[in-house]
Amino acid sequence: MTLHNLDQLYRQVIMTYAKHPHHFQSLSADTGQAVTKYNPTCGDLIKLTLVIENGRVQDLSFDGDGCAIFKASASMMTDLINHKSIEEVQRLSQQFSAMMTDGQTSAALGDACSLIGVRKFPTRIKCATLSWHALDELLIQN
Amino acid sequence: MQSRESYSMKECRADFPILNEKINGQPLIYLDSAATAQKPAKVLAKVQDYYQHQNANVHRGVYTLSQAATDLYEGARNQVQAFINAADWTEVLFTRGTTESINWVSTAYGQQHLQAGDEILVSYLEHHSNLVPWQVLAQQTGAKLRYVELDEAGRLDLVDLRHKLNPSTKIVALTHVSNVTGVINPIAQITSWAHQVGAVVVVDGAQAAPHLPVDVQALDADFYAFSGHKLMGPTGIGVLYGKKALLEEIPPVQYGGEMIEYVGLDEATFQPLPWRFEAGTPNIAGAIGLGAAIEYLRSIGMAQIAANEAQLTTYALKKLGAIEGLQIYGPTNGQNRTGVITFNLADIHPHDVATALDQEGIEVRAGHHCAQPLMRYLGVTATVRVSLYLYNTAAEIDRLVASLVAIKEYFVDDFT
Numbered sequence: 428m429t430l431h432n433l434d435q436l437y438r439q440v441i442m443t444y445a446k447h448p449h450h451f452q453s454l455s456a457d458t459g460q461a462v463t464k465y466n467p468t469c470g471d472l473i474k475l476t477l478v479i480e481n482g483r484v485q486d487l488s489f490d491g492d493g494c495a496i497f498k499a500s501a502s503m504m505t506d507l508i509n510h511k512s513i514e515e516v517q518r519l520s521q522q523f524s525a526m527m528t529d530g531q532t533s534a535a536l537g538d539a540c541s542l543i544g545v546r547k548f549p550t551r552i553k554c555a556t557l558s559w560h561a562l563d564e565l566l567i568q569n
Numbered sequence: 570m571q572s573r574e575s576y577s578m579k580e581c582r583a584d585f586p587i588l589n590e591k592i593n594g595q596p597l598i599y600l601d602s603a604a605t606a607q608k609p610a611k612v613l614a615k616v617q618d619y620y621q622h623q624n625a626n627v628h629r630g631v632y633t634l635s636q637a638a639t640d641l642y643e644g645a646r647n648q649v650q651a652f653i654n655a656a657d658w659t660e661v662l663f664t665r666g667t668t669e670s671i672n673w674v675s676t677a678y679g680q681q682h683l684q685a686g687d688e689i690l691v692s693y694l695e696h697h698s699n700l701v702p703w704q705v706l707a708q709q710t711g712a713k714l715r716y717v718e719l720d721e722a723g724r725l726d727l728v729d730l731r732h733k734l735n736p737s738t739k740i741v742a743l744t745h746v747s748n749v750t751g752v753i754n755p756i757a758q759i760t761s762w763a764h765q766v767g768a769v770v771v772v773d774g775a776q777a778a779p780h781l782p783v784d785v786q787a788l789d790a791d792f793y794a795f796s797g798h799k800l801m802g803p804t805g806i807g808v809l810y811g812k813k814a815l816l817e818e819i820p821p822v823q824y825g826g827e828m829i830e831y832v833g834l835d836e837a838t839f840q841p842l843p844w845r846f847e848a849g850t851p852n853i854a855g856a857i858g859l860g861a862a863i864e865y866l867r868s869i870g871m872a873q874i875a876a877n878e879a880q881l882t883t884y885a886l887k888k889l890g891a892i893e894g895l896q897i898y899g900p901t902n903g904q905n906r907t908g909v910i911t912f913n914l915a916d917i918h919p920h921d922v923a924t925a926l927d928q929e930g931i932e933v934r935a936g937h938h939c940a941q942p943l944m945r946y947l948g949v950t951a952t953v954r955v956s957l958y959l960y961n962t963a964a965e966i967d968r969l970v971a972s973l974v975a976i977k978e979y980f981v982d983d984f985t
Contacts, residue, residue: 429593429594429595429928429929430925430928430929430975430976430979432593432928433924433925433928433979436924437921437979437980442980468936469920469935469936469937469951470936470937470941470944470950470951471920472950492950492951493918493920494918494919494920494921495917495918495921495980496920496921497918497920548924550924551920551924554920
């Protein structure tokens with residue numbers, strides 16, 4: 428078996444987030460601003476709900492269905508952006524995007540840096556970026 | 570008792586050069602033939618040979634080379650006619666694939682024949698390509714789209730089907746074989762019921778034509794669509810079979826070169842069947858490659874292919890079903906089904922399963938398989954799908970099963 432290659436993708440920290448996601452289904456449906464993103468190629472679905480007050484993320488949650496990478500990435504993202512200002516959230520989103528496209532990590536991304544290994548599995552990059560794309564869409568709407 | 574390897578067509582594997590490839594350092598085990606089939610060397614050589622020795626446009630030139638290309642292209646049409654036992658060669662239209670074939674029927678036939686209040690009957694088994702064209706037609710004409718329910722094993726509920734057939738039913742659009750669960754629908758039975766109420770039957774044969782003997786006259790199908798690439802031919806070529814009387818009354822879908830007779834300043838007259846549907850330079854190499862694929866399949870025999878696949882499917886269902894925590898969707902016995910097997914493993918997401926199998930060189934499909942209504946009907950968002958063809962072996966199934974067991978340990982036991 429050559430499953431050890433998978434360790435680059437499914438690191439312990441990623442699997443911990445995937446199994447016990449943070450901010451998962453924690454807000455009621457009518458709270459805050461919500462956006463639903465769907466990946467038509469694989470069926471991954473995320474509903475991201477944000478409460479923004481005075482230019483800051485006050486509360487947030489995600490709901491949806493997808494693989495371990497998707498769940499871990501969404502969970503890490505919600506941890507990162509909670510209580511951040513919109514400017515900080517935008518900067519983090521750019522940093523995450525730079526990491527996934529160019530491989531530049533940034534300490535500000537914290538545990539989300541563990542997702543850099545996904546770059547070795549090009550067909551799975553969308554799993555890691557879907558939640559961030561949902562976030563970008565919400566910020567544009569805001 | 571036969572040996573396990575005789576379940577497969579092991580000796581034909583040498584005909585498929587791609588099977589020597591390595592994927593992630595492992596020998597390729599290709600289990601996604603429902604998406605597209607691998608191509609035998611004879612098909613590749615035939616396409617190459619055409620471009621190298623006979624390349625010219627068809628139905629154009631007075632010169633020798635054009636005639637040679639035309640003979641090959643029209644020869645392929647005759648091969649398709651024999652393959653599906655069409656009564657007449659003019660009933661075979663070349664298209665880009667199943668999707669285009671069905672779209673031609675829904676736009677050309679559907680828009681001409683449907684009106685508000687009419688009904689189109691489909692089922693929950695349909696691939697999006699045999700669903701979305703009918704949704705749009707229903708929206709455009711005011712017709713109603715109705716769904717045949719499935720029974721507990723995931724087969725068409727024939728009682729429900731009969732109940733929903735009525736004089737308002739104008740089109741019955743059904744898949745011959747499900748691309749998700751592999752179930753074979755009793756098309757001949759259904760067409761006889763549908764014809765009693767005056768409906769025409771459109772059959773999506775994309776998953777059937779590569780795996781079963783298909784006789785459009787015995788099925789009494791009004792339209793039958795399939796793709797070349799799923800039966801070992803090139804991509805971008807497909808077939809729409811239609812009964813001559815129906816094809817003759819419907820207008821062309823596209824207009825331009827090749828399909829015309831006389832072109833005046835304000836109007837033109839069109840070619841007879843089948844050419845009046847084939848506007849522009851057709852996919853000549855694709856048709857020739859499809860002809861070569863049909864020749865290859867017929868040299869083995871479709872009944873033989875179906876029988877071997879049924880044996881391997883039964884073996885795979887038994888071995889997969891024995892994995893604890895693995896749930897198979899659809900029938901779990903090998904009867905009246907092809908080698909398309911869809912399942913989920915424990916609580917591991919299908920994408921994670923597919924990525925892990927890929928590391929073992931095992932290529933499977935994960936996702937919704939272009940059948941979102943069926944996924945919702947089954948109560949899942951995604952599944953893993955394994956699909957077999959004549960080059961697969963019991964040894965490959967054994968590797969798949971061993972890998973799935975290891976993957977379960979990796980995800981479930983290592984990360985708790």
